[in-house]
Amino acid sequence: MAEFDLIDLIRARCAIERADVRLGIGDDAAILAPPAGHDLVVSTDTLVEGVHFPASTGARDLGWKALAVNLSDLAAMGATPAWALLALTLPVADRAFVADFADGFAELAAQHRVALVGGDTTSGPLSVTVVVHGFVPPERALRRDGARIGDQVFVTGAIGDAAGGLACLERRHPHLFEVPAEAREALIARLERPTPRVAAGSALRDSATACIDVSDGLLADLGHIAARSGVGIELDAWKLPTSSALLSAFEENERLVLQAGGGDDYELAFTAPLERATTIERDLARLGCGATRIGTVVGGSGVRLLDAKGGEIRLSRRGWNHFA
Amino acid sequence: MAEFDLIDLIRARCAIERADVRLGIGDDAAILAPPAGHDLVVSTDTLVEGVHFPASTGARDLGWKALAVNLSDLAAMGATPAWALLALTLPVADRAFVADFADGFAELAAQHRVALVGGDTTSGPLSVTVVVHGFVPPERALRRDGARIGDQVFVTGAIGDAAGGLACLERRHPHLFEVPAEAREALIARLERPTPRVAAGSALRDSATACIDVSDGLLADLGHIAARSGVGIELDAWKLPTSSALLSAFEENERLVLQAGGGDDYELAFTAPLERATTIERDLARLGCGATRIGTVVGGSGVRLLDAKGGEIRLSRRGWNHFA
Numbered sequence: 001m002a003e004f005d006l007i008d009l010i011r012a013r014c015a016i017e018r019a020d021v022r023l024g025i026g027d028d029a030a031i032l033a034p035p036a037g038h039d040l041v042v043s044t045d046t047l048v049e050g051v052h053f054p055a056s057t058g059a060r061d062l063g064w065k066a067l068a069v070n071l072s073d074l075a076a077m078g079a080t081p082a083w084a085l086l087a088l089t090l091p092v093a094d095r096a097f098v099a100d101f102a103d104g105f106a107e108l109a110a111q112h113r114v115a116l117v118g119g120d121t122t123s124g125p126l127s128v129t130v131v132v133h134g135f136v137p138p139e140r141a142l143r144r145d146g147a148r149i150g151d152q153v154f155v156t157g158a159i160g161d162a163a164g165g166l167a168c169l170e171r172r173h174p175h176l177f178e179v180p181a182e183a184r185e186a187l188i189a190r191l192e193r194p195t196p197r198v199a200a201g202s203a204l205r206d207s208a209t210a211c212i213d214v215s216d217g218l219l220a221d222l223g224h225i226a227a228r229s230g231v232g233i234e235l236d237a238w239k240l241p242t243s244s245a246l247l248s249a250f251e252e253n254e255r256l257v258l259q260a261g262g263g264d265d266y267e268l269a270f271t272a273p274l275e276r277a278t279t280i281e282r283d284l285a286r287l288g289c290g291a292t293r294i295g296t297v298v299g300g301s302g303v304r305l306l307d308a309k310g311g312e313i314r315l316s317r318r319g320w321n322h323f324a
Numbered sequence: 325m326a327e328f329d330l331i332d333l334i335r336a337r338c339a340i341e342r343a344d345v346r347l348g349i350g351d352d353a354a355i356l357a358p359p360a361g362h363d364l365v366v367s368t369d370t371l372v373e374g375v376h377f378p379a380s381t382g383a384r385d386l387g388w389k390a391l392a393v394n395l396s397d398l399a400a401m402g403a404t405p406a407w408a409l410l411a412l413t414l415p416v417a418d419r420a421f422v423a424d425f426a427d428g429f430a431e432l433a434a435q436h437r438v439a440l441v442g443g444d445t446t447s448g449p450l451s452v453t454v455v456v457h458g459f460v461p462p463e464r465a466l467r468r469d470g471a472r473i474g475d476q477v478f479v480t481g482a483i484g485d486a487a488g489g490l491a492c493l494e495r496r497h498p499h500l501f502e503v504p505a506e507a508r509e510a511l512i513a514r515l516e517r518p519t520p521r522v523a524a525g526s527a528l529r530d531s532a533t534a535c536i537d538v539s540d541g542l543l544a545d546l547g548h549i550a551a552r553s554g555v556g557i558e559l560d561a562w563k564l565p566t567s568s569a570l571l572s573a574f575e576e577n578e579r580l581v582l583q584a585g586g587g588d589d590y591e592l593a594f595t596a597p598l599e600r601a602t603t604i605e606r607d608l609a610r611l612g613c614g615a616t617r618i619g620t621v622v623g624g625s626g627v628r629l630l631d632a633k634g635g636e637i638r639l640s641r642r643g644w645n646h647f648a
Contacts (some may be wrong), residue, residue, distance in 0.1 A: 044411050
């Protein structure tokens with residue numbers, strides 16, 4: 001099978017009509033018509049086998065996740081997704097793998113009306129790079145550098161599930177053999193099929209002062225907001241939103257490590273003034289993911305995790321560093 | 325060394341100010357302001373070690389080439405480059421390698437005023453994916469599907485050099501040990517430091533009916549124009565433009581295989597009406613690369629290589645298929 005057949009196979013599965021796509025897959029480049037009077041938001045993320053996903057990951061889940069982690073970056077900017085490119089490197093031209101991959105990618109793309117407009121397929125060790133483009137009204141994108149002292153810190157959904165799912169896959173603790181199948185599957189699904197919080201990000205454009213998606217771990221990612229905004233952040237450990245699946249599978253101490261240090265949840269962590277809290281909680285509850293207040297922006301620098309008595313909790317692992 | 329240090333190192337070397345970059349590297353995504361009333365042209369290409377470049381390639385050349393092959397796609401559309409993203413996967417966080425890579429990338433980026441606005445660095449087998457964005461007046465991009473029967477076929481510069489350079493590197497023929505060092509170095513430089521024909525592509529917006537860059541091989545790439553345009557192409561083998569370095573290093577028969585089948589030259593192959601030929605040849609000579617008439621668009625399908633008597637020449641290797 002040739003490269004060109006693979007591209008046709010992907011294109012057939014990812015056909016979404018958009019008036020702003022003048023020319024899609026099949027030429028040297030795509031020709032696109034950005035909407036007048038909007039900023040263009042662009043991001044790219046790579047997933048490498050054995051680094052970002054285990055070799056056991058199904059092709060369909062991988063296709064979904066490769067797009068999801070990128071849409072999550074657009075969500076964190078408050079942008080509305082529009083176009084994607086896909087650079088897929090795979091060891092052999094496996095038609096079934098590519099078809100399944102494209103199906104997973106297309107399933108999520110269709111939910112957000114994202115058109116796949118170009119890409120590249122090459123042979124080599126399995127890795128996926130996706131590029132996404134979205135729009136946002138001028139000067140309205142959410143950034144990392146706007147947090148102010150006194151702002152509240154929020155996170156959407158529940159966190160720690162993806163790290164819990166990975167622990168289940170790796171059977172990292174002996175007791176994980178005894179986790180109920182339903183909880184196990186729910187956690188692994190959160191790892192393999194994350195939900196980018198696109199609607200939440202758009203809704204936060206009016207309220208949030210800074211925003212990031214939780215990909216490397218809550219402490220690490222909020223650390224970026226703190227650094228870029230020139231502030232400190234204090235988190236109340238007992239407020240971190242926890243799914244029932246995570247509750248049923250892990251002890252409190254294990255949970256905290258997963259929630260504060262584990263990555264891959266793709267929830268949004270953001271800051272906003274206290275007076276916006278009620279509106280935010282109501283709006284995001286309506287969108288189905290909810291938002292939980294977990295801390296406060298303070299003077300100084302860095303992120304501190306506090307227990308109920310205000311003492312600092314130190315964890316052994318602060319998120320994920322790709323070259324650690 | 326952490327991922328974030330590598331990003332800083334790359335950013336410091338690729339700092340180009342552009343007013344249309346609202347927010348560059350350092351957030352979840354870049355925020356860009358496309359110019360009003362233009363189409364946006366977007367392309368991506370991946371280079372994998374051992375597939376697209378030998379392990380012996382220097383980091384600086386690799387940085388140049390990763391951008392060059394992408395700018396070449398914009399050139400083939402007649403677009404003016406503006407922004408790039410870089411997804412770099414490398415086995416170890418080698419500071420010297422990344423610095424050299426970024427220097428090579430930045431050297432070419434500066435020539436075209438391309439701003440590096442985002443990317444991703446991950447650990448894994450060495451591979452580089454670059455995404456480039458350019459602008460073109462509405463409906464004016466060069467495509468593959470506009471060739472018409474009677475059009476002339478042209479190619480910029482000289483072809484076969486990159487394939488000749490690769491043959492020299494691999495010492496594929498015994499006599500290559502005797503090739504003069506100057507010719508050897510010239511051919512290898514064309515392989516490792518290709519020149520994207522950006523100015524030529526822009527100049528051709530008024531004249532060419534179809535255009536592609538020669539990355540997979542002249543016959544293979546012109547085959548895409550033929551297929552998308554619904555025409556055939558006849559090439560006169562003896563007209564293919566040949567550098568003095570290639571002439572001095574290879575016999576006629578070897579040369580033809582390199583010129584017709586070898587890839588990686590990143591010249592532009594294009595079609596245009598006969599009455600535009602003089603203007604095109606003059607304009608492209610002024611731009612330094614020149615253009616040579618090498619054939620004709622005919623009815624039917626496919627690309628045929630003809631000798632001086634009009635007989636068809638069949639080559640054993642028709643360009644490069646990544647999964648062949």
